[in-house]
Ligand SMILES: O=C(CO)[C@@H](O)[C@H](O)COP(=O)(O)O
């Protein structure tokens with residue numbers, strides 16, 4: 001196991017009254033990506049932000065924007081999020097009728113394409129679009145809110161996702177989102193995760209550099225079986 005673990009702090013748990021400072025602070029603390037959760041109150045029960053805020057984040061951030069679309073009919077908004085500055089655009093197969101077309105379009109626009117699976121959605125949903133995927137995101141909570149508890153049965157799914165991605169021969173990264181913390185990180189890394197989304201485990205656990213380093217150091221625990 002020789003992957004570099006990337007950490008993508010989710011601004012959902014940041015202090016929105018000083019979002020610019022929060023973004024600068026996680027960047028300085030070593031974040032690899034900035035995770036932005038877009039929710040529409042329809043696909044998920046919560047409403048968060050849209051392209052305007054993504055555009056504002058882009059003015060501050062120098063690291064790639066990892067935009068997670070939890071919205072119905074994402075195809076209608078791909079251009080808008082591209083124009084706003086998204087570098088990675090992740091959609092839910094449960095929210096689009098034509099996942100292959102959606103992923104293809106994301107890449108055509110010059111972004112990396114991700115697919116995020118709800119906990120109850122099987123890996124079969126992406127089996128035939130692996131060639132179109134840069135990132136396979138396994139939701140380890142039901143999407144909609146930050147600060148939820150990790151669903152332990154998702155570990156097996158991460159393992160299977162890693163196996164499927166490796167067998168495909170495409171360089172697909174496995175991203176995990178929801179309840180990622182120092183307590184869950186080692187098992188996730190052992191299971192094959194490459195990218196950690198972490199909201200509460202970073203923004204609610206300052207100093208941010210310690211929080212990010214703690215997640216990354218989980219790699220050593222997996223390697224040594226501590
Ligand atoms: O997409 C989502 C929630 O739907 C996430 O990105 C959360 O923002 C993660 O928050 P924590 O579980 O890490 O607090």
Ligand SMILES: [Fe+2]
Nearest residue numbers: 037068177197
């Ligand atoms: Fe997310």
